[in-house]
Amino acid sequence: MKVAEPTIERLVQYHRLLEMLREEGHRVVSSHQMGELLGFKASQVRKDLSYFGEIGKRGVGYHVSKLSDHIMKILSSPRVWNIALAGVGNLGAALLSNDAFRNSKMRFEALFDVDEAKIGRKISGVQCWDVKEMPEVMKERNIEVLLLAVPAKAAQSCVDLAISAGTLRGVLAFTQGSLVLPSDIIIFRVDILAELEKLLFFLKQKQEHSV
Amino acid sequence: MKVAEPTIERLVQYHRLLEMLREEGHRVVSSHQMGELLGFKASQVRKDLSYFGEIGKRGVGYHVSKLSDHIMKILSSPRVWNIALAGVGNLGAALLSNDAFRNSKMRFEALFDVDEAKIGRKISGVQCWDVKEMPEVMKERNIEVLLLAVPAKAAQSCVDLAISAGTLRGVLAFTQGSLVLPSDIIIFRVDILAELEKLLFFLKQKQEHSV
Numbered sequence: 001m002k003v004a005e006p007t008i009e010r011l012v013q014y015h016r017l018l019e020m021l022r023e024e025g026h027r028v029v030s031s032h033q034m035g036e037l038l039g040f041k042a043s044q045v046r047k048d049l050s051y052f053g054e055i056g057k058r059g060v061g062y063h064v065s066k067l068s069d070h071i072m073k074i075l076s077s078p079r080v081w082n083i084a085l086a087g088v089g090n091l092g093a094a095l096l097s098n099d100a101f102r103n104s105k106m107r108f109e110a111l112f113d114v115d116e117a118k119i120g121r122k123i124s125g126v127q128c129w130d131v132k133e134m135p136e137v138m139k140e141r142n143i144e145v146l147l148l149a150v151p152a153k154a155a156q157s158c159v160d161l162a163i164s165a166g167t168l169r170g171v172l173a174f175t176q177g178s179l180v181l182p183s184d185i186i187i188f189r190v191d192i193l194a195e196l197e198k199l200l201f202f203l204k205q206k207q208e209h210s211v
Numbered sequence: 212m213k214v215a216e217p218t219i220e221r222l223v224q225y226h227r228l229l230e231m232l233r234e235e236g237h238r239v240v241s242s243h244q245m246g247e248l249l250g251f252k253a254s255q256v257r258k259d260l261s262y263f264g265e266i267g268k269r270g271v272g273y274h275v276s277k278l279s280d281h282i283m284k285i286l287s288s289p290r291v292w293n294i295a296l297a298g299v300g301n302l303g304a305a306l307l308s309n310d311a312f313r314n315s316k317m318r319f320e321a322l323f324d325v326d327e328a329k330i331g332r333k334i335s336g337v338q339c340w341d342v343k344e345m346p347e348v349m350k351e352r353n354i355e356v357l358l359l360a361v362p363a364k365a366a367q368s369c370v371d372l373a374i375s376a377g378t379l380r381g382v383l384a385f386t387q388g389s390l391v392l393p394s395d396i397i398i399f400r401v402d403i404l405a406e407l408e409k410l411l412f413f414l415k416q417k418q419e420h421s422v
Contacts, residue, residue, distance in 0.1 A: 008412050012405045020388055037389045081411055090305035097301060100387065100404050105411055145410065170414045172407055176311065177231060178248050186417070188410045192401050193311050194223045196383050199356065199399045200292055200316055201219050203381045206397065 003074075010048055011071055013038050018068035030061035081105060084143045086112040086131065086158050087150035088123055091174055095147060096124040109141045112158075131158060138165035148173040155179055214285075221259055222282055224249050229279035241272035292316060295354045297323040297342065297369050298361035299334055302385055306358060307335040320352045325365075342369060349376035359384040366390060 003011075017037055021029055031049070035042040046056065049067070052074055056062045083106050085092050095101055096108065111128040113119060118128045129137050131150075137143075146162050148155060148171055155175040162168045163182065170186045173179060176194075181187055214222075228248055232240055242256040249256075257267065260278070263285055267273045294317050296303050306312055307319065322339040324330060329339045340348050342365075348354075357373050359366060359382055366386040373379045374393065381397045384390060387405075392398055 003412075003416065005409065005413075008409050009405070012408050016387060016405075017389060075408065075412055081414070090301050090308060094301035094305060095403065098404075101407070106407070144414070147407075169417075170410050172403075172410050176227060178228065186410060186413055188406050190401060190403050190406050192306065192383075193309075194220070194227075195399050195401050196312070196317070196358075197223050197286065198216065198219050199381050199383050199397060201214075201286055202216075202397055203292070203355070205214065206380075 007048060007051075008075075010038075010040065010044070011052075011075055014045070014048070015068060015071045015075060018064055018071065021064050022068055026064050028061045029064055029067075031056055033061070076105060080107050081145050082107055082109040082141055082143045083145045083147060084108075084110040084112060084134075084138060084141075084162070085126075085147045085149060086134070086162070087148065087154075088113045088115070088118050088128060089149065092147075092149040093123070095149070096126065106145070109143050110137050112137075114154075131161065134158070134161040135165045138162060138167055142167055144169040146171045148175055150175065152177045218259060218262075219286075221249075221251065221255070222263075222286055225256070225259070226279060226282045226286060229275055229282065232275050233279055237275050239272045240275055240278075242267055244272070287316060291318050292356050293318055293320040293352055293354045294356045294358060295319075295321040295323060295345075295349060295352075295373070296337075296358045296360060297345070297373070298359065298365075299324045299326070299329050299339060300360065303358075303360040304334070306360070307337065317356070320354050321348050323348075323369075342372065345369070345372040346376045349373060349378055353378055355380040357382045359386055361386065363388045 014034065017034060031042040031045040035045045049056070049062070052070065054062065054067055054070060085095060085108060088111050108126045111123055111126050112131045112134055113128055114131050119130045121128055143165070144167055146168060148158065150158050152175045155173065155177060156179055159171065159179055159181060163185070168185055171181065173187060173189050176191060179187065225245065228245060229240070242253040246253040246256045260267070260273070263281065265273065265278055265281060296306060296319060299322050319337045322334055322337050323342045323345055324339055325342050330341045332339050354376070355378055357379060359369065361369050363386045366384065366388065367390055370382065370390055370392060374396070379396055382392065384398060384400050387402060390398065
């Protein structure tokens with residue numbers, strides 16, 4: 001079953017919401033409530049969930065923990081992904097210290113940096129190597145996913161080193177600027193500045209239209 | 212002229228690419244080249260740009276600096292936005308230390324944290340206050356945009372304090388979990404974990420379909 005990206009985006013959000021509701025002791029939830037809390041139409045919620053075989057009871061809704069487990073199964077990997085982080089600056093440190101990134105789906109196997117003070121040390125329990133050692137270390141540890149948090153100017157050469165390991169399959173890039181990658185490697189981006197610029201644009205647009 | 216969010220997203224990317232090309236000394240660029248570098252169809256690039264009155268010359272393309280300035284004018288605000296950052300942890304520090312966030316559109320006017328070691332100090336040149344002081348400080352400094360980088364559990368109460376200032380118009384949230392906001396405040400999200408989970412899902416899907 002092939003699933004489109006926007007659907008996955010929503011599934012991830014449903015799952016997060018359901019886990020929160022479960023923690024708060026809720027047993028059932030309606031498509032209307034889920035839609036309300038996430039900003040989707042209730043009909044969208046029903047459509048998404050029925051696509052994965054979950055039909056809520058009219059007037060009752062969905063069983064919170066059952067639905068959450070079901071979505072988890074769809075989202076989860078049959079195995080753990082080995083991840084490397086290149087660039088252990090403030091952003092990299094934020095990722096490393098966030099418990100949410102230490103889950104059953106992923107394992108930080110290596111850090112890479114150019115800073116002599118970091119190379120050879122363990123940071124948040126993970127070994128840091130010189131960026132130059134990426135090809136060997138990534139190959140040896142079968143690292144398939146790279147979190148790229150290096151400065152924009154170093155991004156392409158860093159990715160090139162990772163590619164040469166031969167094990168790389170996916171990149172999550174935090175850097176601005178374009179990157180050239182083989183077409184069989186999947187790249188996702190988190191562009192914080194672009195999000196902020198979009199927000200400011202919409203604020204401006206709203207202001208102009210409300211005058 | 213009302214512009215939809217995906218269009219703005221692309222405009223931001225066109226502008227970034229054009230600035231890069233300008234820096235590298237390129238004078239003209241075709242819609243094909245732009246599409247290739249950004250992963251869009253050339254027809255999409257042409258459609259977007261013609262919507263804003265820019266028509267490339269057949270066989271020549273667009274004039275890099277002219278087009279870049281034109282897009283900048285569309286994106287830019289007639290004024291500077293005063294911004295506050297709540298939560299000066301690793302992620303907050305990454306935002307503060309990134310030069311890209313010190314531009315003509317935005318100015319960091321205040322930081323907020325609960326850490327006694329940070330309160331009362333200047334961090335990257337910006338004054339840090341106790342989160343409790345948000346209503347007064349935000350009002351006094353006319354802060355309309357909040358970057359929310361506090362732990363998930365503190366997010367709602369932090370946003371509530373910001374709302375009570377009366378000046379808040381937009382939030383860029385880095386926290387997971389749902390937030391309740393008045394409908395006239397625009398919220399954008401950067402959910403790094405969700406992006407990583409989506410990437411892993413697509414890697415899994417690709418692996419299953421290639422076997």
